[in-house]
Amino acid sequence: MTGQRTAPLERRRETLRTRAAAAAAGQAKVTSLDEQLETNSAASREHEANLRAALETVSGLKKAIKDAENQRAKLRAARKNARRAQAKAHQRASTAEAKYDRALLADLVRREKDRDLTKHTSTKAPAAPIIPTPPPAPTPPPAPAAALPPAQSTAALADPPAPVAQNGTAPATPARATRARSNASRSTSRARASVNNS
Structure with missing residues (x-):
């Protein structure tokens, strides 16, 4: 009887364990899940x-791309x-350079022309006219010696003899020579006056 009672208990225990x-x-599976x-x-x-x-980044990137496109358009317009x-500045520079070249060429031509004219004018300048020297005025002829008295004509035409020194030489001083010429001139004047009066 005891064996029969133990058998159901064992089965229940095994069932419980299982x-x-x-x-x-199941609990472990639930926990894992x-x-x-x-x-x-x-x-x-x-x-x-x-x-x-990522969406914010995409939005920012889209905005950055749009801004870059706008900036590109502005840069293209500015370029x-x-x-x-x-092009206008280059054209103005070319015009100014052409004007400068013409002015420089004109200045060089003017300088070269002036230099050439000066050179040929100085080498082919006309000679200065020669002014003839007027002939000297004719001197009046001396009075004839025959019309003068012998003593006066001799005194008028000849200078007074110079005094002779002790050693035989005639010392000539400027004062004595001047007085001698003056006396001769006065004697000649008196002789001509007497001839005219006679």
Whole structure:
């Protein structure tokens, strides 16, 4: 009787163990699934955050691309205006250079012309006219010696003899020579006056 009573108890114990193990396994599976769900949720939140950041980055990149396009358009317009201004400045510089070349050439031609004219004028200058020297005025003829008295004509035509020194030489001084010429002139004047009166 005891053996028969023990058999059902053993079966129930085994059943309990089996079912408890199944329950533990189910609980472990549920726990694992909960952990996986939590991990998945965390990953989802992280991905969403990354997506938002990526969307913001995309928006910023789109804005940067649009700004770059606007800047490119402005730069192209500025480059077009700069090239137009550069062409005008080059044209003005070419015109100024041409005017300078013409002015320089004209100045060089003028200087060379003046130099050439000066050179040929100095080498072929007409000779200065020769002014003839007027002939000397004729001197009046001397009075005839016959009309003068012998003594006066001799005194008028001849200078008074110079005094003779003791050694036989005649010392001539400027004062004595001047007095002698003066006396001769007065004697000649008196002789001519007497001839005219007679």
